[in-house]
Amino acid sequence: MxxxxxxxxxxxxxxxxxxxxxxxxxxxxxxxxxxxxxxxxxxxxxxxxxxxxxxxxxxxxxxxxxxxxxxxxxxxxxxxxxxxxxxxxxxxxxxxxxxxxxxxxxxxxxxxxxxxxxxxxxxxxxxxxxxxxxxxxxxxxxxxxxxxxxxxxxxxxxxxxxxxxxxxxxxxxxxxxxxxxxxxxxxxxxxxxxxxxxxVSEDMPDPVARSMQAMLDHMHAVDERIERMCSTLRKLDASYRDGQLPALRDEDFADILDEADGACSDSAKYPRSTTSAEQDASSGNG
Missing domain, CATH: 2.160.10.10 (Hexapeptide repeat proteins)
Structure with a gap:
């Protein structure tokens, strides 16, 4: 006892x-x-x-x-x-x-x-x-x-x-x-x-934020795959010119990204990927 x-x-x-x-x-x-x-x-x-x-x-x-x-x-x-x-x-x-x-x-x-x-x-x-x-x-x-x-x-x-x-x-x-x-x-x-x-701990996300992060991951994967397709088309046809994509401002998504990424990493550690079309547009080559 x-x-x-x-x-x-x-x-x-x-x-x-x-x-x-x-x-x-x-x-x-x-x-x-x-x-x-x-x-x-x-x-x-x-x-x-x-x-x-x-x-x-x-x-x-x-x-x-x-x-x-x-x-x-x-x-x-x-x-x-x-x-x-x-x-x-x-x-x-x-x-x-x-x-x-x-x-x-x-x-x-x-x-x-x-x-x-x-x-x-x-x-x-x-x-x-x-x-x-x-x-x-x-x-x-x-x-x-x-x-x-x-x-x-x-x-x-x-x-x-x-x-x-x-x-x-x-x-x-x-x-x-x-x-x-x-x-x-x-x-x-x-x-x-x-x-x-x-x-509970500070690095455990909310279920809604987890779902949002999964959707953002999927969107980036699809975006990168489309960019690879456009790059291949440009190599096959020099006259091919893809259209300019509308710019996405990070501040428009700050709240969502902070909530989704806050439990896993700082936003500086995992920055939002930028497509080649956006890079062309920002450099004036669109």
């Missing part, structure tokens, strides 16, 4: 830089208090002392603002940071080394008995205010961004944001289409490693 308590306290030091010493963590961290009370109430629940276990759970809710049903199964080194408003349902299963922040709900979407709450794999991080609803599995190492609403299974190592939750990162990204685009732009997000507080 004391070994498990030491593990739980050490997990606080590993994941909260504000923790200063053993006594402070033991006396002033409601997430730890809720976890210790849950371990006792869960033991009573398994002994079929239902009323006593529910009473202890209710006392823990009153004391900490964290509601964990005594029937829920919690793994080792579980950490709830801040904790106020966390709700964990009866049939929820939480793996080892899981982190939850305030306002998280592991809830159900059905009134039927049986498995109706989510299962979190080892090492999952759930950001503040996120809702995971339903009897599905969130894979090991997944990250749920703050305020996301997740209602379907999440692959291991994935990052999910938005309402409804959308996967914006996988541990093993899908094979990219054969477009003539610098792959570093797509893969920059995958270079983020380590613990991400609140399940």
């Amino acid at each position: 004391f070994q498990r308590l030491r593990e739980d306290i050490n997990s606080v030091f590993e994941r909260d830089p504000a923790a200063r010493n053993f006594l402070e963590v033991l006396t002033n961290y409601p997430g730890l208090h809720a976890l210790l009370l849950h371990r006792c109430s869960h033991w009573l629940w398994k002994k079929n002392l239902k009323w006593l276990s529910r009473s202890m759970s209710t006392f823990g809710r009153w004391l900490t603002g964290i509601e964990i049903h005594p029937g829920a199964t919690i793994g080792r080194r579980f950490f709830i940071d801040h904790g106020m408003g966390v709700v964990i349902g009866e049939t929820a299963r939480v793996g080892d080394d899981v982190t939850l922040y305030q306002g998280v709900t592991l809830g159900g979407t059905s009134w039927h008995k049986g498995k109706r709450h989510p299962t979190l794999g080892d090492g999952v991080i759930v950001g503040a205010g996120a809702k995971i609803l339903g009897p599905f599995t969130v894979g090991a190492g997944a990250k749920i961004g703050s305020n996301a609403v997740v209602t379907k299974e999440v692959p291991a190592g994935a990052t999910v944001v938005g309402i409804p939750g959308k996967v914006v990162k996988r541990a093993d990204p899908d094979v990219e289409e054969a477009l003539d685009v610098d792959p570093a732009r797509r893969e920059a997000i995958c270079q983020k490693f380590g613990f991400d507080a609140y399940g």
Whole structure:
């Protein structure tokens, strides 16, 4: 028992830089208090002392603002940071080394008995205010961004944001289409490693921005392919003269480009490609 308590306290030091010493963590961290009370109430629940276990759970809710049903199964080194408003349902299963922040709900979407709450794999991080609803599995190492609403299974190592939750990162990204685009732009997000507080980081894009970036990549690939075709036509027919394309001003697209590229790189690192027709037009050779 004391070994498990030491593990739980050490997990606080590993994941909260504000923790200063053993006594402070033991006396002033409601997430730890809720976890210790849950371990006792869960033991009573398994002994079929239902009323006593529910009473202890209710006392823990009153004391900490964290509601964990005594029937829920919690793994080792579980950490709830801040904790106020966390709700964990009866049939929820939480793996080892899981982190939850305030306002998280592991809830159900059905009134039927049986498995109706989510299962979190080892090492999952759930950001503040996120809702995971339903009897599905969130894979090991997944990250749920703050305020996301997740209602379907999440692959291991994935990052999910938005309402409804959308996967914006996988541990093993899908094979990219054969477009003539610098792959570093797509893969920059995958270079983020380590613990991400609140399940979100400054280099994780919004799903809408990700879709916009994909469309811009496709447009540039098509533009470059057309330019190669025009270059070939000029070589075949010296009299061929392609028309001048209307100029595109970067300032007209500044907001879109900043939103789409902000999570992967600075705009200076990946400048918008300029077609040969635009170069001709700017030099007066159009």
